[in-house]
Amino acid sequence: MRFALGLIVGIALTIGGAYLIDTMYSAPGPDQKEAARMVNWGVVNGNLRALSTSVQDGWARLTGHAH
Numbered sequence: 001m002r003f004a005l006g007l008i009v010g011i012a013l014t015i016g017g018a019y020l021i022d023t024m025y026s027a028p029g030p031d032q033k034e035a036a037r038m039v040n041w042g043v044v045n046g047n048l049r050a051l052s053t054s055v056q057d058g059w060a061r062l063t064g065h066a067h
Helices: 002-024 041-063
Strands: none
Touching: none
């Protein structure tokens, strides 16, 4: 149980740290061009939505409930 909790907390800290670094250092520089982001958060959001939909559909199939 402790291992699973530690794994989840570690993943959350890693993603949170990447987001913080991305938002802190992605401000426009002296040439007014935005710095390249480390992570494309729009793609991450789309992938999470697709995963959520897939899990919901799978659960509905397993339990026999309509989605």
